[in-house]
Amino acid sequence: MQNKSYNPSQRMGEIQSPIIPIIANMINETPGTISLGQGVVYFTPPQSALDRASQVDSQHSYHLYSAVEGLDELRERISNKLKNENNIHLEQHQQKIVVTAGANMAFMNAMMAITDPDDEIILLRPYYFNHEMAINMVSCKAVIVETDNNYQPILDNIASAITEKTRAIVTVSPNNPSGAVYPESILKQINKLCREKWIYHISDEAYEYFTYNGTKHYSVASSPDSSEHTISLYSLSKAYGFASWRIGYMIIPEHLSLSVKKVQDTNLICPARITQEAAIAALEEGQNYTLSHLKQINAVRDELYAALQNIKTICTTANTMGAFYFLVKLNTSLTGMQIVKRLIKEHKIAVIPGETFGMNDGCYVRIAYGALDKKTSSMGIQRLIAGLTDIIRE
Numbered sequence: 001m002q003n004k005s006y007n008p009s010q011r012m013g014e015i016q017s018p019i020i021p022i023i024a025n026m027i028n029e030t031p032g033t034i035s036l037g038q039g040v041v042y043f044t045p046p047q048s049a050l051d052r053a054s055q056v057d058s059q060h061s062y063h064l065y066s067a068v069e070g071l072d073e074l075r076e077r078i079s080n081k082l083k084n085e086n087n088i089h090l091e092q093h094q095q096k097i098v099v100t101a102g103a104n105m106a107f108m109n110a111m112m113a114i115t116d117p118d119d120e121i122i123l124l125r126p127y128y129f130n131h132e133m134a135i136n137m138v139s140c141k142a143v144i145v146e147t148d149n150n151y152q153p154i155l156d157n158i159a160s161a162i163t164e165k166t167r168a169i170v171t172v173s174p175n176n177p178s179g180a181v182y183p184e185s186i187l188k189q190i191n192k193l194c195r196e197k198w199i200y201h202i203s204d205e206a207y208e209y210f211t212y213n214g215t216k217h218y219s220v221a222s223s224p225d226s227s228e229h230t231i232s233l234y235s236l237s238k239a240y241g242f243a244s245w246r247i248g249y250m251i252i253p254e255h256l257s258l259s260v261k262k263v264q265d266t267n268l269i270c271p272a273r274i275t276q277e278a279a280i281a282a283l284e285e286g287q288n289y290t291l292s293h294l295k296q297i298n299a300v301r302d303e304l305y306a307a308l309q310n311i312k313t314i315c316t317t318a319n320t321m322g323a324f325y326f327l328v329k330l331n332t333s334l335t336g337m338q339i340v341k342r343l344i345k346e347h348k349i350a351v352i353p354g355e356t357f358g359m360n361d362g363c364y365v366r367i368a369y370g371a372l373d374k375k376t377s378s379m380g381i382q383r384l385i386a387g388l389t390d391i392i393r394e
Contacts, residue, residue: 015136019129019356026344034380035371037350039176039325042373043293045241045282052281056274066270068261070099070249074276077283078249085287086208086219088251094227096257098264099249099271099279103206103235104130106250108267110168110231111138113252113259114200120165121202124153126327126357126364128176128204141165144358150318151178151327155189162193168200168231169193174207174217174322177357177366181211181322184218191220194229201226206235206248207323209290210370212298215321221251228253238370239290240282245275297324300369300377307385314392324370327354330363332392339365339391347387349380 007013020038027033056062069075075097082088082097090097100106107130115121117139123131125144135142145161147153158169169190173182187203194201203220211217221232235248252260264270282289301324308317308328316329330339336353343349354364372380 011137011139015133016129016356018133019352023340023344023350023352026341027350030344030348033344033348033350034376034383035350036367036369036380036384037352039238039323039368039370040243041238041241041293041324041370042296043241045245045278046285046289048281048285049240049242049278053274053278056277062273066273066276068265068270069096070271071273071276071280074099074280074283075249077280081283081286082221082251087222088219088232090251091227094254095221096252096254097249098252098257098260099247099276100264101246101248101268101271102237103204103233103248103250104134105246105264105268106233106248107131107202107204108134108137109250109260109263110200110202110233110252111135111140112263113256114231115140115167118165119167120163121167122158122161122169123358124158124171126151126175126177126354126359127170128172129356131170131172131204132358140167147180151175151180151320153182153186153190155186155193158190159193162197162199166197166199168202170202170204171220172204172206174210175320175325176207176323177325177352177354178318178327179320179323179325180318181215181217181320184216187218187220188223191223191226191230195225198229200229200231202231202233204233206233207238208234209239209287210294210297210324211322212294212301213321217322228255231256236279236282239287240279240285242275242279242282245278247271247275247279296374297370300372303377304367304369304381307381311385311389314388324368326367326369327357327359328365328367330365330388330392332363334363334391336363336365339363339388342391343384343387347383347390349383349387351384
């Protein structure tokens, strides 16, 4: 009898494994490890959001399917937020808001709506790993374009990468994993290039509130003549401590509305009602809720950057001004994953290897500092510096 076995698809076999659960398992095997790995914040949702969620009761309408694109009240709150905070005035009959289960789902919605197999999507290195994974899952190709030494886009590199198969250019600003904030001028140029080439500009703005030292975030959908080709992605996960609540949203051109609804209705039917209720209350709080916590995050950022500068003979750190990440290049022949394993096992401190973000030319690690509160920041930074020094100088 012929031996046979059940196997996953070849396509899925070629997609990188999700790094966050892998690192989480390593942390669980080493109790007491402080994580500078996963991108989460130290603060919890606003009390008003918790209160509104707790008011959901046995009323029948709370427990039925809601609209595929999200509750009307929530989308109205989002529309007001976009107008007041992002200078985005949605054009009637030209742009739509779709509430999603986080920005990752919004990106997958976009991929399903705009691509066919073998199409190409341009990502900037370093890229957000879930974007690259999603592109491969829809049988498309991620075309990786280099940035400069400070992880800023180079327009000529992007323009040269465009082919007849290109469907979109993706920008992530403030950036995960580098922390770079792209200036208004370069984002406008990229958006203009997309319009001229009849391709989409996907703008991931999940970290829109997390900028420091006077650095400003710019939303490309506020640019004139951008409504027909710009897809903007947002998330409450970081801004309001909503990581497990899974609420994000996307702004899409009207002509993509039916396609996105098809995808969302198939994958999700609708975002969870209870988290949408909480999101309404969070958006009533507005950006001031997040900004009230930035002083603490910025203090940790400054402490971490100063500590990394003290070991600059063994590492190079761009002084980026956004999100809550540093992407550090280490002067070693070891791989990022080898460094990560030893940091966890020997020094009880966790980071993410740069290979995950496409950084294969040298050894890189991403350090996330958003989850560190006053009690753990100094200890976590001390362990990191001691661990890197011990491993690389031995």
